[in-house]
Amino acid sequence: MATKKLYRSPRGKIFGVCTGLAEWRDLPVEPVRWIVFFTVIFTGFFPGAIIYLLAALVIPMNPADSVYGNGNGHYKDDEDPRTDDDLQSEYERLKKKVEKMEGDIFNKERDWDDRFHDGN
Structure with missing residues (x-):
């Protein structure tokens, strides 16, 4: 399910940028991670890494998932089954x-x- 706005995801590995990009465009996460990884490597590490860190700072966390995140085993206190x-x-x-x-x-x-x- 593609979202209309770009958000970082708390389910992501490093800052949730790749997972957020994948969810935003309804793509599988692993290819997005590989594309970002190779982009960072082939840009000489620092430009790609700086862009990734800036994206992590600029892109907001998904407000629907921001309290512990859905799908990773954590619940809000009132939702613990x-x-x-x-x-x-x-x-x-x-x-x-x-x-x-x-x-x-x-x-x-x-x-x-x-x-x-x-x-x-």
Whole structure:
């Protein structure tokens, strides 16, 4: 869906200029990125990079996507579809993962201590 006005996109890789250009003209993003990349390379880097940075400064961020951006896993606070139970289970899963990593590190440290003390 092509937009009528040129905006930067929060879904972009670097400042969202290429993604905004692609969305503006309803083009695939990857070819636009390659064209911009080769333009920067073939202009001796500095002129192309300066133009890209100026575009990032001049082109406004898309106001419809500016709050965390749509499509990249972030939501406005009032639009988060996860429930308290989902968040609690995610917290417990991450807590167990951290405890396992800490245990692995402790076991490796103890293994190194045992090796050094056995050698003396």
